[in-house]
Amino acid sequence: MIVTRFAPSPNGSLHLGHACSAITAHDLARAADGRFLLRIEDIDGARSRAELAQEFRDDLRWLGLTWDEVPQQSSRLARYGEAAEFLRGEGLLYPCSCTRAQIAEEAQSIGPEGPVYGGRCRVHGPQAGQPLAWRLDVAKALERTGALAWHDALAGEQQARPDLLGDVVLVRKEEPASYHLAATLDDAADGVTVVTRGTDLFTATHIHRVLQALLGLPVPRWHHHALLVDDDGKKLAKRRGSPSLADRRRVGEDGALLAAQLRLHRFPAGISLSSA
Ligand code: GLU
Secondary structure, eight states: OOEEEEOOOTTSOOOHHHHHHHHHHHHHHHHTTOEEEEOOOOOOTTTOOHHHHHHHHHHHHHTTOOOEEOOOGGGOHHHHHHHHHHHHHTTOEEEEOOOHHHHHHHOSEEETTEEEOOOHHHHHOOOTTSOOEEEEOHHHHHHHHOSOEEEETTTEEEEOOGGGTOSOEEEOSSSSOOHHHHHHHHHHHTTOSEEEEEGGGTTHHHHHHHHHHHHTOOOOEEEEEOOEEOTTSOBOOGGGTOOOHHHHHHTTOOHHHHHHHHHTTOOOTTOEEOOO
């Protein structure tokens, strides 16, 4: 059975891009009599706002979607801690005290998510007395797993290239896990068979594939869809003036009609699908 999910982070209202993402995942599941899940990714304690989870549910209902909700990430922290402990025990994580500024200064390349970590703490160890994050030693991980492949519904067969992101953080300084670790574990725990999300997270999948191999998790398929962008080619965001779904709902717009238009790729003026 096909199981898809929509996994928003409650640190800002949803906008049209999120609606497209949710509709894509919902329709893929429903077309095959499968399950569509909602998972609230509220792992970022500092930025998450509890009231937004309810706003998201109201938005999805307004769009005419139905779903099963799985436990939100803040209730699953113990599982993330256990997985991190396992990886640490395998010698695959190392502690890192570097600050954002140091990372930017010492990066030898810029990856799809910004500066790629140069490896200072892998080589020299962390600075004493500083807060520590834990990073995946990607080279060691790949030695362990060998070459890995994954499948995207639109882009086809991919060779895993975790080196594009480098030694990513799996346990953050103030949080028990990073997005990469939490989402990978949850997709497995929730029985997701097709991970549906925007192409902005395409490269993250290289890391997730490696984590699945290291943690013995089932390997789903992926469906990375194009993003909605504005006239400047930038991803839609409320801070750039794109009204949120909640704004539209509150002024009485018809959500089911909006969903029908999005399915037909009829977007409001100034908004289009990215070609990437
Ligand atoms: N929580 C992530 C976000 O809101 C999405 C994660 C995912 O779909 O894998 O950007």
